[in-house]
Amino acid sequence: MDKLSQHVDRYFIRYSFWAVFGLIVWSWLYILKDQPNALFDLFRAENGDYLVEFIEGMLGVGEETPAYLDAEMWQKALVLTWETFVMSILATGIAAISMFIFVLPSARNVAQGKLGFQAHWYHKVAYHISRFFFLFSRAVPELMWAMILVFIFKAGIVPGALALAIHNFGVLGKLCGEVIEDMDEKPIRHLAQNGASALQILFYGIYPSVMPSFLNYILYRMENIIRATLIVGFVGASGLGMQFKLAMSFFHYSEITLYLLCYLLLVYATDFLSAWAKRYLAAKE
Numbered sequence: 001m002d003k004l005s006q007h008v009d010r011y012f013i014r015y016s017f018w019a020v021f022g023l024i025v026w027s028w029l030y031i032l033k034d035q036p037n038a039l040f041d042l043f044r045a046e047n048g049d050y051l052v053e054f055i056e057g058m059l060g061v062g063e064e065t066p067a068y069l070d071a072e073m074w075q076k077a078l079v080l081t082w083e084t085f086v087m088s089i090l091a092t093g094i095a096a097i098s099m100f101i102f103v104l105p106s107a108r109n110v111a112q113g114k115l116g117f118q119a120h121w122y123h124k125v126a127y128h129i130s131r132f133f134f135l136f137s138r139a140v141p142e143l144m145w146a147m148i149l150v151f152i153f154k155a156g157i158v159p160g161a162l163a164l165a166i167h168n169f170g171v172l173g174k175l176c177g178e179v180i181e182d183m184d185e186k187p188i189r190h191l192a193q194n195g196a197s198a199l200q201i202l203f204y205g206i207y208p209s210v211m212p213s214f215l216n217y218i219l220y221r222m223e224n225i226i227r228a229t230l231i232v233g234f235v236g237a238s239g240l241g242m243q244f245k246l247a248m249s250f251f252h253y254s255e256i257t258l259y260l261l262c263y264l265l266l267v268y269a270t271d272f273l274s275a276w277a278k279r280y281l282a283a284k285e
Contacts, residue, residue, distance in 0.1 A: 057253030066254035073258055077240070081262045084229045084239035087157045088270075091164035092222040098165070099172040104202075106130035106173060107180035115180075115188045115206060134177070138170025146232035160232045160239060167228075168221045179213045180206065212281055219274045226270045230263065240266075 031038060041047075060066025067073045104110055105126035113119030145163035153159045188205045196204070233241015240259050247255035 054253065057251070058257045060254035060257070063254055066257070067252065068254060068258040068261060073255070077243075077258050077262045080240045080243055080259075081266055083157055084226075084233075084241070085266060085270075087161045087239050088164070088222065088225045088229055090157070090161040091168065091225050092218065094161065094165035095168040095172055095221065095225075096218050098169045099176060102130040102133060103173055103176045103180065104206075106134060106177045109181050109185065114185060115201065130173070134170045134173035136170070137166050138168075138174065140167065142167045142228050143231050143235065146235045150235050155238060155242070157238045160229065160241075163232050164225050164228055168225060172217060172221055175217045176210070176214050179210045179217075183209050215281055216278060219277055223267075223270055223274055226267055 056062075060068070105123065107115075108127070109115055111119065111123045111127035113123070142163050145166050146160060149159035149163050183206070187209070188201060191201050191205045229239050230241040230244060233239045233243075234245045240262055244256065244259045247253070247259065
């Protein structure tokens with residue numbers, strides 16, 4: 001059986017590679033047929049001139065004091081960086097808490113009564129409802145959620161955080177639901193056979209097994225949320241993204257450099273804290 005499984009996996013990987021390669025070739029041929037000059041337009045001399053002009057603008061060539069050398073601009077940018085960080089933490093918290101509420105009913109093995117819970121008709125209803133929420137929320141990109149929420153509410157940190165939270169709620173729900181579905185069921189069955197209640201199975205069997213993976217996924221999504229704040233900021237959801245858009249609109253290219261530096265610092269700090277937290281969790285296992 002193991003040899004047959006390895007044989008099937010080997011052929012699946014091989015044909016999957018050629019299928020992906022064929023799709024890439026077909027897509028390029030389609031582009032070249034539909035827009036034959038699209039590839040060659042990338043290498044026009046005018047594009048090189050525009051690139052040099054843009055880089056000189058970002059470096060502040062011709063400006064008396066570029067924005068990235070101005071102390072007052074740095075102070076303003078750091079305040080915006082803090083707002084961006086607060087927005088991402090708020091979005092991560094909302095997404096994680098909401099995911100914890102819906103993730104258990106969304107697991108197929110829970111709905112089928114395989115983890116010590118009795119399968120009832122309302123478990124199947126909750127399964128389909130929670131799956132629909134996860135699918136719908138992650139199917140709509142953060143930018144569209146931000147556009148809707150900014151239209152309803154005034155621009156600020158809260159609409160941006162909610163937009164990021166709604167999308168990542170669906171992503172976390174799918175990832176963490178699969179963790180529950182793939183967990184080892186033997187310890188859970190032993191608890192059920194020894195008379196453990198549903199709450200005991202939940203807090204002594206399921207959550208201890210899946211929590212490290214849950215936390216890893218939450219930290220991973222927090223890193224993505226930090227980067228996505230730039231996108232939601234383009235529709236007025238506050239933070240560095242909004243100022244980045246304004247700087248682009250008014251051709252303040254040296255300010256773009258300043259905001260990019262602040263984003264790099266923010267992403268680096270977040271990655272460092274996330275890596276430290278993952279190492280800490282791994283050491284505790």
